[in-house]
Amino acid sequence: MGKFVLLDARLFAPGADLSGASNKIELTSEIEDKDTTNYRSGGWKEVIGGLGSAEISGEGQWEAGDPSKVDDASWSTLGGRGPYTVCPTDSVVGALAYLVYGLRTDYKVGDAVGEVAPWAGTVKSSWPLVRGQIAHPPGTARTATGTGTVLNLGAVPAGKRLYAGLHILSAAGTTPSLTVSIESDDGAGFASPVTRATFDAAAGPGGQIARTDGLAITDTHWRVAWAVTGTGPSFMFAVSLGIR
Structure with a gap:
């Protein structure tokens, strides 16, 4: 860019x-910044994060x-x-x-x-x-269960996490319910997807955030999956993903 x-x-x-x-x-x-200057700092100020x-x-x-x-x-x-x-x-x-x-x-x-x-x-x-990417766009209504576009975010090193933010912007229908999860795989074809995080089921607008446990994940490809139930349900939502 x-x-x-x-x-x-x-x-x-x-x-x-x-x-x-x-x-x-x-x-x-x-x-x-935290000062760690001492007599062996060579006359320069030293700091650590x-x-x-x-x-x-x-x-x-x-x-x-x-x-x-x-x-x-x-x-x-x-x-x-x-x-x-x-x-x-x-x-x-x-x-x-x-x-x-x-x-x-x-x-x-x-x-x-x-x-x-x-x-x-x-x-x-x-x-x-x-710092990450949008994994599900806000302007696409979802009325049935499905999966989103695959992103190549890369593997998660040990000590780092996959973070996910969910923004449910609107909901319609009778007793609508939306459950969003984050899946990973070692290839773009998602032959053997693994669920890495699942948000709580929601019936209306709101926000949730999730992250993995800090263990290494070798999978490099990621996507959003969602389950929609109810009578005439329709949800608009956005999802952001990133590794840190």
């Missing part, structure tokens, strides 16, 4: 797509009146933790994505008379910030 202008960045809160109400998204990550942290800050145009709107979504998550996914360019399968499990720490609304009503808010990380 070369240089580009920010025109279609995407922001997914736990159960809402806030992209259409956002005009500024900033993502920061840092590692705390301490605690890591990440933060997402967003701004945009205020809207309310539906769980998918920024005001409703912000109030329902304020003070709570959930998955957040940021995409710099788009949210098609394979698009670059940053995901984190974070705490919604603040929410600000209002401005001077005559201004477009704004909002601003911040999310601070509770898990590591992960």
Whole structure:
């Protein structure tokens, strides 16, 4: 990916797509530096890495009146933790994505008379910030059980994990139920898929996050699988995956 202008960045809160109400998204990550300078440091300051942290800050145009709107979504998550996914360019399968499990720490609304009503808010990380890809796009409705596009994310080394963020954006039908899982295989054909993580069954909008146990996984290919039940069910959801 070369240089580009920010025109279609995407922001997914736990159960809402806030992209259409956002005009500024900033993502920061840092590692705390701890001083270890001593008499054998050769006259130079020495530091080692301490605690890591990440933060997402967003701004945009205020809207309310539906769980998918920024005001409703912000109030329902304020003070709570959930998955957040940021995409710099788009949210098609394979698009670059940053995901984190974070705490919604603040929410600000209002401005001077005559201004477009704004909002601003911040999310601070509770898990590591992960760089990955979109594994399931937000704009495709699922009405029956199936599997998604295969991604070659690579193997998971020992001590690292596969992280997955699920954003259920809408649900319709009578007693609809959606169960999403993450599968891996050693080849793109998925001749012998292995389930690596399964999210809780859901009947409506919301967000979940999952990660593997830190053991090595030699499989290199990954995909999303979903089971849909109910009468006339239909779900819109997005999934982001990454290894860290």
